[in-house]
Amino acid sequence: MDSLINKIIALEKISQELEPSLEKRNSLNEQLQQYTNHFIENTEYNPSYYGGNPDSEKLRIKPSKKDLKELLSIYTSEVVQKGINPAGGGHLGYIPGGGIYASALGDMLASVTNEYAGMYFGSPGAVTMENELIDWMKNVFNFPKEAIGNLTSGGSIANLIALTAARDQHQIKNEKISQSVIYLSPQVHHCIHKALRIIGLEDVQVRLLALDELSRIDIIKLNESIQDDIENGLNPFLVISSAGTTDTGAVDPLEQIGKVAQTNKMWYHIDAAYGGFFILSETKKYLFKGIELADSLVIDPHKGLFLPYGLGAVLIKNKEAVFHSHHYTANYMQDAITNTQINPADVSPELTKHFRGVRLWLPLSLYGIEPFTACLDEKLLLTTYFRNRLKEIGFELGPEPDLTVSYFWYPSKDVAENKYNEKLMEIIHSDGSVFLSSTKIDGKFVIRMAILAFRTKKITIDKAMKMIKKCIGKTNEYFNK
Ligand SMILES: Cc1ncc(COP(=O)(O)O)c(C=O)c1O
Structure with a gap:
């Protein structure tokens, strides 16, 4: 017994390093704060793009320890000063991200308190906060109260969840796959094609639609294409439009496409990962008329709300369609089953996840819209x-x-x-x-x-x-x- 206790005490001493004292935490915080303040104060003067490759040797995990000062210096030379500077204003390529400071504080809060945001039972507060944020987005995009949603890691996973729901609602499986047709713009983001493969729809028929001179889906061609396919005995089941394409920023005619989808009883998906939040601009609201017709909608706060990378969102009207693939229970989860609120884990492939809601809740609550x-x-x-x-x-x-x-x-x-x-x-x-x-x-x-x-x-x-x-x-x- 004594030897057991002695071993525990010995290990406790070593593992204690994982719980730094108040004094050590203060010192770490101070160093990090100095670093991030310096980064932010100088971001305007720093290059927006650095060539060269990192020295992987410097980033390798080794048995020897380093102090934070040395690690921050490696972080600067091998991470910050390589590639694009996405936190800077000079990032005008691809779709820039953001990095507002209040979100970083939110991440700190989420990580220190480590709330379990997968299931309501684990953290009713965290899940309620995330569901409130989803309700806020439903309101912004005129989605009904009954719609459900999820805060994802980004637009790709949000699209994946939405397309899975479309597949399940229309039961596209087995021999039905090759007879089913999806309609989309050639400018649709490649994560849509990726998602289709991941969810087993590689062999569906994909119609790349003709675009008008402003790179928007040509509604007449869409209609013609659907009618042709119906006449040929095929199964048009999904139409995807973009509210802000990655290539040219084009917003497809959302309302007209929505009506076509309704007439033909198809699932209507809108990828508004880049452009969605421009609905908040009075001058651009008109472009988003009809967005509420979507069965599923993707928006990315880590683009249009300037958050640091790591927050996308999906809204879906049909709960059953989502639950078909995502809602599971298991014996070891029996205590966690409650009917109080939608669990994030029931709307996503993830169970345990980063409590990413705080990074949006904090800035929205601190600053307003x-x-x-x-x-x-x-x-x-x-x-x-x-x-x-x-x-x-x-x-x-x-x-x-x-x-x-x-x-x-x-x-x-x-x-x-x-x-x-x-x-x-x-x-x-x-x-x-x-x-x-x-x-x-x-x-x-x-x-x-x-x-x-x-x-x-x-x-x-x-x-x-x-x-x-x-x-x-x-x-x-x-x-x-
Ligand atoms: C329109 C659109 N959809 C989806 C995505 C993918 O989003 P993420 O990179 O957050 O996975 C992007 C990324 O730029 C995009 O512009």
């Missing part, structure tokens, strides 16, 4: 400002964007346009003061702007213009113009 709406409106105006300035120096622009994603290219005369703009993009990336990305529109290489980072300000666009002018000079030099 007004600064978020103002920030969205600011991004819309900055998009116009950027486009105007580009035009002034001779760039050709894509069509007037619905939201804050747009594209442009330099109309080079002597060198093939694609070749010129590819080189220009490469030089912009190696400059790195502001980060832009590129895409192809009907085979044409174009440079893309996506203005959604909350730290993007007028001064950022002015900086981008300065950089672009410099890079044009270098591109011309390269081609000996």
Whole structure:
């Protein structure tokens, strides 16, 4: 017995390191706070893109210990100073994320208290908070009270949950798979295709719809395509539209597509991961008319509400369709079964999960919605400002964007346009003061702007213009113009 107790005491001493004293915690907190304050204060002056690869040796887990000071220095050189700086305002590529500070505090709270947000029984408060946030979103998007939802890690998982529900509602399985048809835009985010494979729908028929000149789904072609398929004995069951495509930011005609889906008794899914929260802008509300017709809707607070990466959301009207694949019980869960509220675990592949609700609840409760709406409106105006300035120096622009994603290219005369703009993009990336990305529109290489980072300000666009002018000079030099 004595030896057992002695062993326990010995191990207790060693494992005690996992519970630092108040004094040690204060010291760690102070170092980290200094670090994050320095990061935030200097973010405007730091590059938006760093080339090079991290030294994996420095990141390797080794038996020897390091102190926080050394670790923060490694974090800076091998993580922060590599690749894109997504917390900075100069991230104007892909779909920028955010990183508002109050969310980081929310994450800290969630991690320290480690509330169990998977089941109501474990943490009624955490689950109620997450369900309140879902109710808030239902309200924003005019979804009915009975709809259910989930706070996911991001848009991909949110789309996966929604498409699983569509599959189950329409019982697309076995021989029905190859006879069933899904209608979507060629500009739909690739996570939709990925999700279809994951949920066993690789062999469904996918109709990539024709788009109008503003890259929106052409409603006449959609109707024709559905009628053709019905006449050919197929089973049209799902139509997907985007409220803000990743490529061009286009918002499909949501209401018209919704009506087509209703008429044909199809599931209507809207991916509004990028654009959804622009519904809060009075100037853009009209674009979202009909969003409430969706059977399922994806929105991403880690895009449109400027949160740090790690928060998407899905809203779904038909609870049974979701529960078919996601609601399970087990003997060891018997104490946790309550009928009080929807459990996040019943609406998601996850059981245990990060209590991600706090990272949204805290900023929304601290600030209200007004600064978020103002920030969205600011991004819309900055998009116009950027486009105007580009035009002034001779760039050709894509069509007037619905939201804050747009594209442009330099109309080079002597060198093939694609070749010129590819080189220009490469030089912009190696400059790195502001980060832009590129895409192809009907085979044409174009440079893309996506203005959604909350730290993007007028001064950022002015900086981008300065950089672009410099890079044009270098591109011309390269081609000996
Ligand atoms: C329209 C759209 N849908 C889905 C996604 C995927 O979201 P996530 O990267 O959060 O998984 C993105 C990402 O940019 C997107 O723009």
